[in-house]
Amino acid sequence: MSDEILFAEDDGEEEIVNSGKWKVLIVDDEPEVHAVTKLALGDFVFQDRNLDFISAYNGEEAKQVFREHDDIAVVLLDVVMETDDAGLKVADFIRNEAHNHFTRIILRTGQPGQAPERDVIINYDINDYKSKTELTAQKLFTVVISALRSYRDINSIEENRKGLEKIISASADLFSILSLENFIEGIVQQLASLLGGTKGAVYLTSAVAGPRPLDAYNPNELYVFTGKGAYESRSGEKLEQVLSGDELMSCKTAYENKCLVYEDEYLVAYCGSKNQKGSLLYLSGLPRKLNATDKRLVEIFSQNVQIAFDNVLLTKDIEDTQREVIERIGKAMEYHFGEGKHIQRMVKICDVLGREAGLTKAELNTLCLAVPLHDIGKVKVPEGILAKDDELDEQELNTLKNHAEFGYNLLKDSNRPLIKTAALIARDHHEFWNGNGYPRGKSGENIHIFCRITSLADTYDSLRNKRKKQQSLDVEKALELIKSEKGQKFDPTLVDSLLTNIEEIEDIIAKYPDEE
Structure with missing residues (x-):
């Protein structure tokens, strides 16, 4: 980067522009105190910003102001109002109930003996303590300037903290x-x-x-x-x-x-x-x-x-390359097995179901990347069995079922988390919620959530789109079959999610139709 710094042309005398106002809350049961304070600070300007006064005449009103405003810069707080410690209760509310540690609290009292300064400073999180008799206009100006500087600096530190917190959170x-x-x-x-x-x-x-x-x-x-x-x-x-x-x-x-x-x-x-x-x-x-x-x-x-x-x-480019390779493998399998855009629809449906299941964005990303390889084991199944229009005999059916273990064995030795996930999905997406699936008879939550989601997405899309051995079903009949397998083949919660989001899922099916 060049060291050159360009400046705007000087158009003449600099104009001071106010950029917002500092909110100052006056809490006192004497209206004259409000009037005198506003008069003394009427022409106050700090960092091109003047003051916006808010008035409260008792402790409850003051608390309500803090419930409605989270940007009070300074509060000038009387101690003795409706009760001898009303102001102290407001100070306690600000810090411990409203959890506001930014506002600068300046206690003012006309009866300092009732609330000794030493005790108040020790027991309450206040920033200054003044007797009304000692607060001349000049001293009030000085106190408010000091408080606003502190408020400005505290907010700047808080902004820094938020920025650093966001960076640290993202770095993981x-x-x-x-x-x-x-x-x-x-x-x-x-x-x-x-x-x-x-x-x-x-x-x-x-x-x-x-x-x-x-x-x-x-x-x-x-x-x-x-x-x-x-x-x-x-x-x-x-x-x-x-x-x-x-x-x-x-x-x-x-x-x-x-x-x-x-x-x-x-x-x-x-x-x-x-x-x-x-x-x-x-x-x-x-x-x-x-x-x-x-x-x-x-x-x-x-x-x-x-x-x-x-x-x-650079890292994203590597991830995108990985995604594209898997997608192309999936599309090649779709073409080879004559499944149209089944995998593309499955990925989108899995994204919907995974989101509803509470998966994190990282988990959703992994699931959707791995799903295209869910039936990769079919490459080791004889083509005559896959292409057969008639019902399979027991031996042929067992051979077909072996595709789950074939797929798992093909992928399991990888050290890449994504490929390991694909291996798990390839093996277990035919397991049933009630334990009657294959290849290992897993049941319930012992079946990984990725596999349960893939199973439901795979079945619903297959019901809704024509396959070699079956005609497509309309939405009503497909949902009837899915609901009949709720708690049997499919995770009941996922079935409920499918029903809740059926319009979005049907939009996916309509958006990615199989080519004739």
């Missing part, structure tokens, strides 16, 4: 596309926090690993990979669809010159890459002018983001 499963999204969202949040917060952020890339398929996209153009704030739902859209005017021109400048473009309201950082054409990180709504350290941080940060992105793209 970084090599799936969803984890990649979480990872980038986390580090964008981290950077926004370090800069003091932003209104929006966008990560734009020309890479093909977007959150939705980018097969038809132009590799020479930039698309939103993920966004935050106003850009959260813009994934997959072109740069020109998301930004316009000066922002669009700045993005093009940063991309073409491989540099950081910084302006008062936003910045664009080029993220260099050895393997791709590079990406852009766009941050809008900057709360302040960035110093040299901030800009250097953005530069280093954007370089590291792209390194992580490239590494995951």
